[in-house]
Amino acid sequence: MTDIYLDNNATTKVDPLVVNEMIPYFTEQFGNPSSIHKFADGVARGLKKARKQVQELIGAEHDSEIIFTSCGTESDSTAILSALKAQPNRKEIITTVVEHPAILSLCEHLEKDGYTIHRLGVNKMGQIDLEEYTKLLTDDVAIVSIMWANNETGTLFPVEKLAEMANAKGIMFHTDAVQAVGKIPMNLQDTKIDMLSISGHKLHAPKGIGVLYLRRGTRFRPLLRGGHQERGRRAGTENSASIVGLGKACELALEHIEFENTEVKAMRDRLERGIVEQVPHSFITGDIENRLPNTTDIAFEYIEGEAILMLLNKAGIAASSGSACTSGSLEPSHVMRAMDIPYTAAHGTIRFSFSRYNSMSEVDEVLKVVPDIVAALRKLSPYWDGDKPVEDPEQAFAPTYA
Amino acid sequence: MWDYSEKVKDHFFNPKNAGAVEDANAIGEVGSISCGDALRLTLRVDEDSEVIEDAGFQTFGCGSAIASSSVLTEIIKGKTVDEALDVSNQDIAAELDGLPPEKMHCSVMGREALQAAVANFRGEEWKDDHEEGELVCKCFAIDAVMIEEMVWANKLRTVEDVTNFTKAGGGCASCHEGIEEILERVLKEQGEDFDPTAAPAAPVATPEPEKPGAMTNLQRIKKIEQVLEEMRPALIADGGDVELVEVEGNTAYVNMKGACSGCGMAAMTIGGIQQRLMEVMGEYIKVVPSSEMARIGA
Numbered sequence: 159m160t161d162i163y164l165d166n167n168a169t170t171k172v173d174p175l176v177v178n179e180m181i182p183y184f185t186e187q188f189g190n191p192s193s194i195h196k197f198a199d200g201v202a203r204g205l206k207k208a209r210k211q212v213q214e215l216i217g218a219e220h221d222s223e224i225i226f227t228s229c230g231t232e233s234d235s236t237a238i239l240s241a242l243k244a245q246p247n248r249k250e251i252i253t254t255v256v257e258h259p260a261i262l263s264l265c266e267h268l269e270k271d272g273y274t275i276h277r278l279g280v281n282k283m284g285q286i287d288l289e290e291y292t293k294l295l296t297d298d299v300a301i302v303s304i305m306w307a308n309n310e311t312g313t314l315f316p317v318e319k320l321a322e323m324a325n326a327k328g329i330m331f332h333t334d335a336v337q338a339v340g341k342i343p344m345n346l347q348d349t350k351i352d353m354l355s356i357s358g359h360k361l362h363a364p365k366g367i368g369v370l371y372l373r374r375g376t377r378f379r380p381l382l383r384g385g386h387q388e389r390g391r392r393a394g395t396e397n398s399a400s401i402v403g404l405g406k407a408c409e410l411a412l413e414h415i416e417f418e419n420t421e422v423k424a425m426r427d428r429l430e431r432g433i434v435e436q437v438p439h440s441f442i443t444g445d446i447e448n449r450l451p452n453t454t455d456i457a458f459e460y461i462e463g464e465a466i467l468m469l470l471n472k473a474g475i476a477a478s479s480g481s482a483c484t485s486g487s488l489e490p491s492h493v494m495r496a497m498d499i500p501y502t503a504a505h506g507t508i509r510f511s512f513s514r515y516n517s518m519s520e521v522d523e524v525l526k527v528v529p530d531i532v533a534a535l536r537k538l539s540p541y542w543d544g545d546k547p548v549e550d551p552e553q554a555f556a557p558t559y560a
Numbered sequence: 561m562w563d564y565s566e567k568v569k570d571h572f573f574n575p576k577n578a579g580a581v582e583d584a585n586a587i588g589e590v591g592s593i594s595c596g597d598a599l600r601l602t603l604r605v606d607e608d609s610e611v612i613e614d615a616g617f618q619t620f621g622c623g624s625a626i627a628s629s630s631v632l633t634e635i636i637k638g639k640t641v642d643e644a645l646d647v648s649n650q651d652i653a654a655e656l657d658g659l660p661p662e663k664m665h666c667s668v669m670g671r672e673a674l675q676a677a678v679a680n681f682r683g684e685e686w687k688d689d690h691e692e693g694e695l696v697c698k699c700f701a702i703d704a705v706m707i708e709e710m711v712w713a714n715k716l717r718t719v720e721d722v723t724n725f726t727k728a729g730g731g732c733a734s735c736h737e738g739i740e741e742i743l744e745r746v747l748k749e750q751g752e753d754f755d756p757t758a759a760p761a762a763p764v765a766t767p768e769p770e771k772p773g774a775m776t777n778l779q780r781i782k783k784i785e786q787v788l789e790e791m792r793p794a795l796i797a798d799g800g801d802v803e804l805v806e807v808e809g810n811t812a813y814v815n816m817k818g819a820c821s822g823c824g825m826a827a828m829t830i831g832g833i834q835q836r837l838m839e840v841m842g843e844y845i846k847v848v849p850s851s852e853m854a855r856i857g858a
């Protein structure tokens with residue numbers, strides 16, 4: 159059996175068509191796009207085409223609204239820091255507790271500098287409370303930053319609506335759409351979203367290339383100043399090969415977006431249904447009705463995620479986990495904790511994330527091994543007895559915690 | 561993925577002594593707040609000889625937690641209870657050919673389960689005295705609680721002080737921001753401001769570690785004594801003192817005196833001495849209070 163890659167929310171394989179498109183930009187068209195000679199001739203054209211391809215995928219009104227950056231994290235930082243710099247009188251930020259660290263760590267840091275951070279909590283399905291959100295929309299808020307799709311559960315926030323609410327109060331709205339772009343259709347010109355982050359490596363482009371969408375007219379302060387690249391909004395010689403690659407990847411994503419929402423979704427659905435049917439005490443986390451088509455996050459109660467991953471890996475299956483142990487951090491995933499998933503389940507969550515490169519036969523292979531892996535680990539678990547959890551697990555096993 | 565040794569993988573994929581021992585008369589149940597791992601250790605101990613006849617584990621935890629539990633049961637089977645208590649978490653990690661720094665607490669959990677089980681066998685109540693914080697220094701596996709306590713206890717003022725006392729920050733240096741944050745917080749609690757340009761409070765020279773094995777036993781003992789001499793002024797300033805009693809293999813028995821003995825600080829001070837000795841000697845050294853010598857000898 160060849161290895162099965164179900165960790166596409168972590169990163170994706172670069173599409174061979176993308177690689178093909180990139181290669182000339184390393185060896186032939188390697189010139190600096192600002193130069194006036196034939197080594198740079200095609201580069202500016204390549205960048206222009208890529209900008210158009212990105213524009214088309216996200217439905218931006220103008221191609222000048224696309225700013226190429228070095229990654230999703232840079233796009234996130236640029237958006238938030240720009241909003242603060244451009245509006246020095248506004249000292250508050252609204253975000254959620256389930257954002258990616260690219261947002262959360264930055265906000266924590268800004269908090270130390272005296273900014274007020276409002277972190278919206280989520281319910282058991284991972285959704286925020288709109289009333290609470292409404293109350294926070296005041297003149298002191300510089301920017302709202304709420305992710306489009308959650309990287310762990312795939313849960314979608316109603317960002318179009320949230321952006322309208324912010325816009326009605328004259329507040330800038332940013333969304334980290336790193337997991338959403340290319341997986342669900344979007345048309346930014348019909349929305350009130352001011353800024354949006356994209357990361358190339360989540361949609362079959364290389365790592366280390368990103369985009370910040372910046373709606374025309376949105377007040378902006380660059381993060382990096384220097385040359386006039388990206389119309390002075392992001393200095394630094396363009397990563398032309400990767401930009402061209404990202405452009406191609408966006409074109410391919412647009413071509414496949416229906417496939418993603420039918421075929422890829424069908425694989426995901428079959429896998430999660432199969433697991434939940436065969437494995438007792440397992441459940442899907444997040445907002446099942448409002449989710450990315452490619453993501454499922456399943457909690458296996460009474461066992462721990464890293465141990466599951468190690469056994470999956472031995473069986474040639476790549477996935478990831480919200481367990482604390484896989485990250486070396488102290489706590490299980492902040493997303494699981496925020497959704498109030500019990501301790502003994504939060505540590506045993508496994509995320510399977512698909513792409514158009516997966517197949518139904520792979521789903522069947524995974525379904526063949528998962529029940530045995532879970533059973534083997536439960537045999538070792540102090541919370542488990544025979545073929546079921548011990549009675550009243552939290553009572554029966556109550557260790558002294560250090 | 562973690563860089564686990566083959567031994568860790570072997571104990572994880574083929575765990576030894578999984579499950580509860582029947583007729584167990586010693587049970588230890590502990591959890592580690594970091595990672596959320598938890599372990600139940602069940603032992604059958606011969607009442608007369610106090611030999612551990614059988615050991616079993618049930619673990620809710622990651623690969624290295626399961627491997628640590630498995631190897632622990634292998635180590636202690638056949639040992640007397642007293643011999644088993646002598647097994648340190650470093651021994652557990654060493655038996656696994658090492659653990660990543662982030663995972664050292666898995667071996668600590670194993671040792672604690674053992675202590676808890678022995679206490680249960682003896683009809684005593686086991687209290688955990690070990691608190692664990694967020695890992696700050698990944699090079700030397702030093703957590704925030706350890707750094708905080710050292711900053712309090714030794715009136716540390718600078719990152720360099722912290723490195724001298726705990727080793728944290730002495731490797732790749734990427735945790736210096738984190739150490740500065742701890743200093744800032746603790747100094748604020750003490751009513752002071754952190755000054756990043758301040759001179760180190762305790763200018764302890766950091767000699768190059770010498771190659772192990774290059775010394776005779778007498779030279780080693782002299783060296784250990786020399787290190788303790790260097791550390792005494794700081795201890796005396798805090799109303800305590802330390803004296804070297806005996807060196808056996810890589811174990812140094814010391815007599816903690818004055819404010820250092822008996823108080824909660826003793827264990828920590830010993831930890832500091834051990835760190836320092838390891839640094840200077842360039843080898844693994846265990847520092848044990850001499851009060852434990854009789855027990856171990858018995």
Ligand SMILES: Cc1ncc(COP(=O)(O)O)c(C=O)c1O
Nearest residue numbers: 229230231258260309334336357
């Ligand atoms: C939601 C989200 N935001 C931001 C990022 C960071 O993107 P990058 O790795 O390109 O910096 C990721 C990917 O890890 C992500 O999933």
